[in-house]
Amino acid sequence: MLEAVLFYLFAGVVAVSGLAIVLSRNIVRAAAWLLGALGGVGALYFLMAANFLGAIQLIVYAGGTLVLIVFGVMLTSRHAAAQARPRRWEIIAGTAVCALLFAAMSAALLRTEWSSDANPATGGYPIAEIGNELLTTYLVPFEVTSVLLLVVMIGAAYLARPERK
Amino acid sequence: MMNRAPVDILRPRWNPAYFRRAQRGLALVTLALVAGAVVGRLIAGALFGGHPPALILLSVLPALGAMITLAGLAALTFWRPIARFLRRFAVVVFYAAVVGLVALVWVVALAIDRVDGLARAMPGGELTTDAIYHGLPAAIRFRVVSWLLWPLQFPIVRDLIALVGIVGFINLFAAYAIWWERKVAGRIQSRLGPMRVGGWHGWAQSPADGIKLLGKEDLIPAGADRVLFRLAPYLAFVPAVCGFVALPFGSGWVFRDLDVALVFVLALVDIEVLGVILGGWSSDNKWSLLGAMREACQLVAYEIPMGMALLVPVMMIGTLSLTRIGDAQQYGWHSWLAFQNPFAFVAMVAYFIASLASCKRAPFDLPEAESELVAGFMTEYSGFRWCVFFFAEYAAMFIVSALCVTLFLGAWYSPLPASWGTGLANGGLAARAIHGVLFSGPLWFVAKSLFLIFMQMWLRWTLPRIRIDQVLYACVQVLLPLTMLVVLGQTLWQLLVTPGSAVAVIANVLCSLAGAVLLGGFYVLMAHGLLHRRRLVGALAVDHLPGA
Numbered sequence: 001m002l003e004a005v006l007f008y009l010f011a012g013v014v015a016v017s018g019l020a021i022v023l024s025r026n027i028v029r030a031a032a033w034l035l036g037a038l039g040g041v042g043a044l045y046f047l048m049a050a051n052f053l054g055a056i057q058l059i060v061y062a063g064g065t066l067v068l069i070v071f072g073v074m075l076t077s078r079h080a081a082a083q084a085r086p087r088r089w090e091i092i093a094g095t096a097v098c099a100l101l102f103a104a105m106s107a108a109l110l111r112t113e114w115s116s117d118a119n120p121a122t123g124g125y126p127i128a129e130i131g132n133e134l135l136t137t138y139l140v141p142f143e144v145t146s147v148l149l150l151v152v153m154i155g156a157a158y159l160a161r162p163e164r165k
Numbered sequence: 166m167m168n169r170a171p172v173d174i175l176r177p178r179w180n181p182a183y184f185r186r187a188q189r190g191l192a193l194v195t196l197a198l199v200a201g202a203v204v205g206r207l208i209a210g211a212l213f214g215g216h217p218p219a220l221i222l223l224s225v226l227p228a229l230g231a232m233i234t235l236a237g238l239a240a241l242t243f244w245r246p247i248a249r250f251l252r253r254f255a256v257v258v259f260y261a262a263v264v265g266l267v268a269l270v271w272v273v274a275l276a277i278d279r280v281d282g283l284a285r286a287m288p289g290g291e292l293t294t295d296a297i298y299h300g301l302p303a304a305i306r307f308r309v310v311s312w313l314l315w316p317l318q319f320p321i322v323r324d325l326i327a328l329v330g331i332v333g334f335i336n337l338f339a340a341y342a343i344w345w346e347r348k349v350a351g352r353i354q355s356r357l358g359p360m361r362v363g364g365w366h367g368w369a370q371s372p373a374d375g376i377k378l379l380g381k382e383d384l385i386p387a388g389a390d391r392v393l394f395r396l397a398p399y400l401a402f403v404p405a406v407c408g409f410v411a412l413p414f415g416s417g418w419v420f421r422d423l424d425v426a427l428v429f430v431l432a433l434v435d436i437e438v439l440g441v442i443l444g445g446w447s448s449d450n451k452w453s454l455l456g457a458m459r460e461a462c463q464l465v466a467y468e469i470p471m472g473m474a475l476l477v478p479v480m481m482i483g484t485l486s487l488t489r490i491g492d493a494q495q496y497g498w499h500s501w502l503a504f505q506n507p508f509a510f511v512a513m514v515a516y517f518i519a520s521l522a523s524c525k526r527a528p529f530d531l532p533e534a535e536s537e538l539v540a541g542f543m544t545e546y547s548g549f550r551w552c553v554f555f556f557a558e559y560a561a562m563f564i565v566s567a568l569c570v571t572l573f574l575g576a577w578y579s580p581l582p583a584s585w586g587t588g589l590a591n592g593g594l595a596a597r598a599i600h601g602v603l604f605s606g607p608l609w610f611v612a613k614s615l616f617l618i619f620m621q622m623w624l625r626w627t628l629p630r631i632r633i634d635q636v637l638y639a640c641v642q643v644l645l646p647l648t649m650l651v652v653l654g655q656t657l658w659q660l661l662v663t664p665g666s667a668v669a670v671i672a673n674v675l676c677s678l679a680g681a682v683l684l685g686g687f688y689v690l691m692a693h694g695l696l697h698r699r700r701l702v703g704a705l706a707v708d709h710l711p712g713a
Binding site for chain 1: 390393396423425429431432433435436438439447458461464468483484485
């Protein structure tokens with residue numbers, strides 16, 4: 001009962017913030033709404049007793065949103081009011097991509113057989129298992145991800161460095 | 166000409182008519198509540214068969230409310246003798262209030278313990294008030310007590326009580342830490358700090374300031390983003406409160422014992438900063454914006470060495486659960502994680518420095534640098550919103566200090582090995598009280614955290630503020646490589662040095678001694694300062710200008 005209420009509460013927060021991100025023209029405000037959406041997803045993870053995922057969601061995306069806000073502030077002057085005015089073809093293309101994504105995800109969700117007795121992550125000590133799995137079974141994807149992040153970091157440093165002759 | 170009595174602006178008087186109206190209103194409410202309690206008792210007995218929820222809702226709560234309004238009425242009526250009493254016996258009242266609060270928390274804990282014991286003795290179903298009544302010790306065997314204890318068996322009631330405790334703790338701590346900081350600043354600067362309000366060393370300064378701030382005009386700049394401007398203080402304060410949810414104050418004294426408590430608390434400390442940045446941005450003020458950008462820079466930079474330093478205790482114990490890390494340090498001073506090897510000790514210092522930056526304390530208080538940015542991100546805030554930012558800052562100070570205590574400095578255990586105190590822990594009430602004071606418990610946890618907060622204050626009033634480029638230099642080129650070396654060293658230490666070998670023991674003993682010498686040195690310094698407290702003042706004391 002309480003779980004259901006909380007689920008709909010947080011799901012509502014996620015949905016409303018998601019819509020607000022898309023609809024708000026102001027970049028910093030969109031980033032603030034993004035915080036609401038990501039925080040709501042984190043709360044949903046906690047509701048599912050996936051504590052590790054929830055905490056990581058908060059710590060990664062809080063930092064991510066932070067950087068986004070900083071960019072929003074730096075790239076846009078205040079009195080142009082950081083407005084995002086998409087062109088018509090941008091709206092159409094964006095809608096098309098999102099519709100496709102939505103269809104694909106709904107199809108995946110509807111076709112999956114959900115076992116009703118799934119009892120995830122209660123009891124036990126899942127973080128150690130996650131760590132072990134990451135460094136054994138999923139070692140290659142894990143390392144590839146870190147290489148990807150390294151590439152991003154080098155790229156950012158290259159873009160940000162002052163011009164020298 | 167108008168014939169008005171001269172207004173004495175130094176001693177404003179409130180309107181006696183309002184005063185009498187307030188008294189009359191309170192008296193009426195008290196009478197209504199008493200009547201409600203009596204009628205509610207009858208209704209609960211007649212209609213609900215004396216079932217506890219009905220009894221509590223209809224009778225016990227109105228009675229408690231009547232007591233509160235009665236106390237308010239008494240305070241209004243006898244405010245003169247009460248004020249005189251408070252001024253004269255302020256010291257006694259202050260310390261009695263501290264002891265009383267501790268006792269109150271302990272009584273609630275004991276009550277929950279007792280209910281747990283009864284529930285365990287009677288498996289199946291919920292406890293009835295009769296069962297609780299007969300399970301009470303003879304000294305407090307009253308019906309009312311059993312009604313009050315009955316709700317404690319439900320988790321949601323306990324959660325509510327714990328939340329009230331947490332929020333109350335944060336508010337009291339923040340209010341009195343501000344007063345404390347002002348006293349410390351005064352001592353360091355050879356002056357007295359707040360001395361007037363309340364009589365004894367200005368002990369009522371913070372409540373008075375709070376009332377003043379509530380009465381201030383709530384300004385929002387014309388160009389501000391109104392929604393974000395209003396939201397920002399709460400975005401700063403709420404995560405700080407949430408951080409306390411996973412903080413263990415003692416074994417069993419944790420609201421939610423998360424297996425990822427450390428990551429959770431760190432995440433919430435991060436989110437708190439978002440409030441600061443959004444507040445600075447939405448003010449539409451260049452000083453605020455500069456403060457916010459500095460805060461963002463600083464946080465993004467210092468988060469990395471902070472995380473690296475925190476990896477060290479996590480590696481040593483192999484868990485992210487704060488309660489487990491705390492429990493690993495119960496064997497006395499030498500078992501505290503900071504004293505295990507040199508790397509852990511350095512990690513503690515590095516974490517402490519990074520935590521100063523993350524809760525924007527001097528020398529890293531650039532986001533609000535008064536000398537350059539007016540008041541930084543808070544420039545446009547006034548009244549209660551401004552106050553909320555301060556509460557968030559002090560709550561964050563407590564959280565980072567508490568993390569340091571939990572991870573490096575023995576958590577809620579005293580320097581004595583916990584095994585010496587097991588007899589006391591299982592003894593009677595007096596024995597358990599002694600155990601709480603001597604061996605382990607929330608008192609130790611809070612005391613150690615307060616010690617670190619004192620260090621933060623000490624640094625703030627001793628060091629000058631550094632420039633933003635120096636802040637980033639100190640992080641990226643000094644602290645970050647240092648913590649990387651520390652993590653590497655800790656890894657090698659764990660791989661190469663077997664626990665219990667001569668190297669490990671010698672390192673442990675040396676680090677423990679170093680810690681003891683540092684702490685001892687601190688107390689020697691303090692004692693020296695206390696003994697010679699008049700010396701500096703005497704040399705610097707200057708008489709008032711004639712006529713001033």
